[in-house]
Amino acid sequence: MIKQMITASLLLTLYSVIGTGLVAYTSAATTEQIKANEKGVLVNSIGEVLPADSYDNDITTDKISISDPAKLGTPNPVTVYRARKGDTPVAAVITTEAPEGYGGAIKLLIGINSDGTLAGVRTISHAETPGLGDKIETSKDDWILGFTGKSLGEPNLEGWNVKKDGGIFDQFSGATITPRAVVKSIRTTLVYFKDNSDSIFSKPSDKI
Amino acid sequence: MAKVSLSEISINGLWKNNPVLVQILGLCPALAVTASVVNALGLSMATTATLVLSNLIISLIRNFVKSEIRIPVYIIVIASVVTAIELSVKAYAYDLYLVLGIFLPLIVTNCVILGRAEAFASKNGPVAAIVDGLMCGIGFTIVLCALGALRELIGNGTLFDGMHLMFGEAARGLKIVVISDYKGFLLAILPPGAFIGLGLLLAGKNIIDHRSSAK
Numbered sequence: 001m002i003k004q005m006i007t008a009s010l011l012l013t014l015y016s017v018i019g020t021g022l023v024a025y026t027s028a029a030t031t032e033q034i035k036a037n038e039k040g041v042l043v044n045s046i047g048e049v050l051p052a053d054s055y056d057n058d059i060t061t062d063k064i065s066i067s068d069p070a071k072l073g074t075p076n077p078v079t080v081y082r083a084r085k086g087d088t089p090v091a092a093v094i095t096t097e098a099p100e101g102y103g104g105a106i107k108l109l110i111g112i113n114s115d116g117t118l119a120g121v122r123t124i125s126h127a128e129t130p131g132l133g134d135k136i137e138t139s140k141d142d143w144i145l146g147f148t149g150k151s152l153g154e155p156n157l158e159g160w161n162v163k164k165d166g167g168i169f170d171q172f173s174g175a176t177i178t179p180r181a182v183v184k185s186i187r188t189t190l191v192y193f194k195d196n197s198d199s200i201f202s203k204p205s206d207k208i
Numbered sequence: 209m210a211k212v213s214l215s216e217i218s219i220n221g222l223w224k225n226n227p228v229l230v231q232i233l234g235l236c237p238a239l240a241v242t243a244s245v246v247n248a249l250g251l252s253m254a255t256t257a258t259l260v261l262s263n264l265i266i267s268l269i270r271n272f273v274k275s276e277i278r279i280p281v282y283i284i285v286i287a288s289v290v291t292a293i294e295l296s297v298k299a300y301a302y303d304l305y306l307v308l309g310i311f312l313p314l315i316v317t318n319c320v321i322l323g324r325a326e327a328f329a330s331k332n333g334p335v336a337a338i339v340d341g342l343m344c345g346i347g348f349t350i351v352l353c354a355l356g357a358l359r360e361l362i363g364n365g366t367l368f369d370g371m372h373l374m375f376g377e378a379a380r381g382l383k384i385v386v387i388s389d390y391k392g393f394l395l396a397i398l399p400p401g402a403f404i405g406l407g408l409l410l411a412g413k414n415i416i417d418h419r420s421s422a423k
Contacts, residue, residue, distance in 0.1 A: 008277045015269075015281050019288035026292040030299035037302035130243075130363075131392045 046081060046093050048138075049111030049120030055083035055090045064203045071195075073188040074099055080200055089114045089201040092193065095124065098185035102177040103127035106136065108185055112193050114201075117151040121186060126178075133178035143170065143179070152190050160187040212332075214339050221343025227320040228351040228406075229413045234320040238352055239402035241311050243363070246370045248356030249349070250304050251311055254293055256345025258315050261289045263329040263341030270330045282325045283316075290316045307370075320348060351409060358405045363397035365390025 042060055043052075059081045067077035074097045081093040091113045097105040106126040111119035121144050123136045135141035146169070152160075161167025162180050171179045193200065227233050237255070241247040265285050273281050294312040298305045305312070315321070324344055329337040361367055365387035372380040395401050 004274075004276075008274050011272070011274060012277050012280060012284075015284050019284040022288045023291045023295075026295045030295045033299035034295070034302075037299065041302065041306075129394070130397050131394050 045109055045122060045124065046111075048122050049109055050083055050091055050093055055085050057082075057084045059083050059093070062205050064200070064206055066200075068192070071188075071192050072096065073185060074105070082201055082205070084201075089197075091119050092197075092200055093119075094189055094193070096185060096189050098181040100177070100181040100184065101126060101128055102133050102175065102181075103129065106178070106181060106185070108182065110186060110189050112190065114197065115151075116153075116190070116194055116197075117149055118147050118186070118190070120145075121147045121182075123182075128178045129175065132172060132175040135172050135175070136178060136182055141172075143172070144182070146170075147186060152187075152194055157187075160184075160190075212336070214336065217336060217340050218343045221340060221345075222347045222350070226347040226351065226413075227323075227344050228348060229410055231320070231323065233323055234318040234348065235406075237311050237314060237318060238348075238355065239399065239406065241308065242352055242355040242359055242402055242405070243397050244360040244370060245353055245356040245368050247307055248352040250308050251315075252345070252349035252352040254297065254308070254312060255315055255318060255320070255348055256342065257293055258286065258289050258318075259321055259324060259341035259345040259348075260338055261293075261341075262286045262321055263324055263337040264334055265289070266325045266329040267332060267334045267337035273330075278330065279322075279326070282322060282330075286321050286325065287316050303372075320344060354409060355402070355405050358408070359396045359401050361386055362393050363395075363401065364392055 039060055046059055062084070063079055063081045065077045065079050066072065069075045072078055076097065078094055078096045081095075083090040083093065091111055093109060093111045095107065095109050097107045099105045104127050106128065107124040109122045109124050111121070113119050122138065123144060126134070126136065128134050128136065135143050138144060155168045158166060159168045160183060162169050162171040162176060162183055164171050164176055165180065167183065169179060169183050221227075225231060228235070228238050234255070237251055241251045262282075262285055266282055269281075269285075290313065293315075294305075297308070297312060324340060328340045332340070357367060360369065365385065367384040367386055368382040371382040396405070
């Protein structure tokens with residue numbers, strides 16, 4: 001009986017070792033490629049909100065992480081990628097989230113020029129209702145492109161709402177919660193950027 | 209166990225014992241990813257690859273596994289194979305990985321795979337096991353793609369939208385707009401549509417079987 005148990009456990013150990021070996025081998029063989037893919041996607045999405053020729057630093061490594069739930073409107077830390085030309089700050093690309101989406105948090109990528117105007121906004125991921133709230137994707141609707149060039153002065157702070165709440169931004173027919181959450185998150189991010197733009201650009205970048 | 213011919217294995221996997229339509233196995237992924245053809249195809253191809261590889265490995269080691277520990281050993285084999293496939297998809301088809309997301313690792317828990325390991329691969333030679341895995345995989349693929357096509361057509365009015373995620377930019381042209389200026393039918397895309405669609409497919413198979421046995 002004891003002998004049987006020992007052989008069984010030895011066999012099981014052997015198979016675990018072989019299985020782990022297979023996974024370790026594949027992992028080692030694919031790590032580089034996966035990293036390159038992830039970086040490629042990041043560079044692409046940053047390129048969507050900020051023209052690649054407007055800065056000359058390595059934006060994917062010049063980044064800081066900020067955690068400030070009260071002022072950023074999201075419980076999770078946000079990542080700020082900083083674009084510079086020479087030593088002059090050009091823009092910040094901020095990955096934040098709008099926690100009040102209809103289907104949970106909506107992840108946004110917000111590019112803000114150093115003068116406080118929006119370089120562009122894109123939705124990274126969301127779980128909004130297909131056909132109603134998913135108009136925040138560029139593949140479905142141009143709505144989110146309408147933020148480009150806007151800033152805290154244009155429109156004024158009251159204007160930073162959907163039309164239903166007295167602002168200037170369209171809601172979608174049948175879906176107000178989604179655009180409301182997005183507009184609010186962009187407004188919050190703009191205010192945070194205005195109040196902290198010096199420290200955002202002067203902090204040393206995080207270690208990778 | 210009696211020797212089964214390869215053609216019999218094939219018919220079993222594809223139709224008579226179809227994993228989804230007859231054994232009703234693997235419903236979690238089958239219902240979750242079938243909102244469009246491309247998602248269904250991506251996941252079922254990954255599942256098929258897992259089935260073939262795990263069936264082959266389990267068939268090869270079937271004489272070196274004590275029966276008391278066979279289930280944990282199968283799980284180790286399946287989990288390793290799935291993780292290796294997931295990493296490969298992440299490395300060589302990253303766009304597809306972004307679409308399939310968490311459903312790739314979930315293949316481990318797809319009962320079709322453990323079911324075939326226990327019911328077939330552990331009792332048969334490697335060639336028969338590969339054929340069984342492949343045919344069950346294709347059977348799975350056909351049903352998922354049918355369900356995906358049904359839901360995409362009714363829900364969005366298109367077919368094969370987003371094929372470039374799997375086959376590169378050249379495949380973008382594969383998209384067929386069946387009903388132009390279609391407003392979409394939300395129910396088909398949402399989870400209830402998956403259940404209703406699967407119900408229709410099950411009924412369809414039963415009608416066909418009934419007719420052919422009545423003859």
